Amino acid sequence: MDLLQRFALGEIDAFETLARQFQGEIYAWTVRIVRDPGTAEDLTVETLWRIYRARQQFRPDSNFGAWARRIATNLALDHLRHTRPEQVLEVEPAGAPQPDRLVAREMREKIQQAFHRLPPKLQVAATLALVEELPYEQIAEALGISVGAVKVRVFRAVRILRSRLSQLGIKPE
C-alpha cells in the first residue's frame, strides 16, 4: 500500500512522513500570503492538523500538495479576515532615514495600508499574482476558482487600489 493510501486510512506514521515532506511547501505558500513568519508557522501547524482530520475526504489518486495548498489558503484567508489592517504593516529595516527615503517610506506605508484594506479575497489573489508573481493556474487551484476568476480578482484589486491611492493624493511613478 502506498503512502497516500496509508495516510487516508489514518496511519499516523504515514501522516508524519507526509507532514515532514510537505511542511516546508505549506509554510512557503502561507508566508507569501500572510507575510509574517510566526503567523505562517502557526497556520502551517493548523493546516497539517486539519489535513489529518480531513484525511477521509482525501482521494489517494489526487495531488496531495495541491490539496494541502488549498487548505492552507483557506486558513490564511480566515486569518486575514480576522486581522485588523493596522496589524500587518511591514517593518522597515533600522537605519538613519534620509529625506527622500522618508518620502518613499511614507508612500510605501500608504500603499500597504490601502492594500490591507482590500477585501481578503482580492488581497490574496493580488499578493500571489502581483507581489509574488506566481502562475495564475497555481493560484486558481489553491483558491478553488478558475484562472479567469483570479484575473478578475486581481483586476478589481488594482482598480480599488488605484481609486484609494488617488483619494489619498498618491500617484505611483
Added chain:
Amino acid sequence: MNMDKDNDRQIRDALKRSFSPVNTELRRDLWPDVLRKLDASSVRVPWYDWALGGLSAVAFLVFPQLVLVFAYHL
C-alpha cells in the same frame, strides 16, 4: 483606455516595490507542534457530548424512574 492601462501598470509596479520579499525557508521542524495539537484534540470531548450528558442528568433528576428504564435497556 491606454491611460487606464498605464495607471494600472504603475499600481502593479508600486505594489511590488512596497512589499519586501519574504523568506520562504521554514526555520524549524513543525512536526512536534502538529503532534501536540493532535494529542490535545484527541482527548477533547465535543460540545454535543457534554450537552447530551447534561440533558440525561436533568432527565434522571426530573424523572428518577427513567433510571430503571435505562438500566433495563443496558
